[in-house]
Amino acid sequence: MSNPQEILVRGPNWTGDWIMATPGFRALRAGYPDARITLQVRSGLESLAAGAPWFDDVIPVASYGQGTRALVAEALALRARRFDLGVCLPDSFSAALLMRLAGVARVVGYRRGWRRLLLHEAVALPVGAGRRLMVARELHVLGLVEAAGCARRGTELELHVTSEEEAELGRTLEKNGIAPDASYAVLAPGASYGSSKCWPPASFAAVGDALAEAGAHVLVVGTSGEAERVGEVVDGMAREAVGLAGALSLGALKPLLRGARLLVCNDAGARHIGVAFGVPCVMLIGSTALEKTALNLNRVTVLSADVDCRPCYQRECPIDHRCMTRIPAELVAAQALPALAEGAARDWRGDQWIVSEGGELSRGVAV
Incomplete structure (x- = not known):
């Protein structure tokens, strides 16, 4: 899919990891300037995206920590959005499952355990990263964004402030x-x-x-x-x-x-x-x-x-x-x-x- 129009990004769950993902957000927006990009993030982290130019919409992960039934209900509600591309930044099984059940046409994520079966594009983990993924988080995220078709735009962190x-x-x-x-x-x-x-x-x-x-x-x-x-x-x-x-x-x-x-x-x-x-x-x-x-x-x-x-x-x-x-x-x-x-x-x-x-x-x- 060369030109997705609706993109869903599942953001990281921790403040630090979210901020270290900003080089990836920047690259994704630059790579798909005309797409509508929706960020889905754990409730409480939405303000990190406030003032940023990368997203058209920011929504919470309503099912976070609520179990399988809540995840399925949320996924079914998201189906109406008809997302062309999903970039799944967390390496969890549940994050990938939510995107697949939501009908995202192409889900990109890292190949870890059984979750690889849920991904349309299962990206290989960096060589030498080990079980604890000892690789800079900025590069970890950029690896997925590059797999989604976007070139890097630097590794500097970036935040914005509203009035x-x-x-x-x-x-x-x-x-x-x-x-x-x-x-x-x-x-x-x-x-x-x-x-x-x-x-x-x-x-x-x-x-x-x-x-x-x-x-x-x-x-x-x-x-x-x-x-x-x-x-x-x-x-x-x-x-x-x-x-x-x-x-x-x-x-x-x-x-x-x-x-x-x-x-x-x-x-x-x-x-x-x-x-x-x-x-x-x-x-x-x-x-x-x-x-x-x-x-x-x-x-x-x-x-x-x-x-x-x-x-x-x-x-x-x-x-x-x-x-x-x-x-x-x-x-x-x-x-x-x-x-x-x-x-x-x-x-x-x-x-x-x-x-x-x-x-x-x-x-x-x-x-």
Whole structure:
């Protein structure tokens, strides 16, 4: 099918994965400029697409987590749309099944297990990716988009902000006594994946104090479900900080991070929002591997501990969380503070550091 008119894109289920898919979205729109492209995404992530030029329609995956009966009902409802092409970004069986039951004429996805029988075009996985698909997510998505007939348009991440999102941010900052032109740094101590990804709140608090002492307003962000962790960071600081757990929508988080002087975070969604806007970022990585997110690091400093149990990909650490607790706050603060210097917004360049058991730094990422 050389010129599809109706395209359905099943988007990734996690904030970070969605943002790392934006080079693929850009390429798909450029490849099919006259097609009507519908994005189907897990409820709660729709605002990531707000203001973007790639989609004509954004709809939720109504059956997500609701079982087989809900999936079939949703698929039958989608049949009326008569999609010519479906790009199935999640590698799950259910995502491919939904597209086939929805009558999509040509479904493109990666060949994994029995789901290959549901795909019209089953794309081979990258050579050497392994069971955990250790390949940069940007390239993972671009491989499918290329199979769908579209050339790459770079691998840079891209997000957009609407006036409504800016207005929401303005109201929230005003409510919390932050001037519109304030210089602020953001701490993001949570991770929806699980606590194994999270650097200790006391360590975030120590870095927050160092940033506040250097003259920055410190804002601590998180979802409503991360309120306890955000509160521990704010309460653990000797200097003043503003806790914003649950105070901002995902859409308003975009302009907040776009305006930050610095972001200190775990390997989670906030990191990718910051990267999309070129914000200097210091990121702590523990239970996961950098290989899946190894692109677009020119403005990211990565710190990891040299421990033999990582990456484990467990959501909760079953032992002592050494991959995170062995990264000292003073070393993180030393990497973060230069981002507050005059001209840093222009000149900041990221780096990668391994922390030894004795607390010494060497360049690289522990594996």
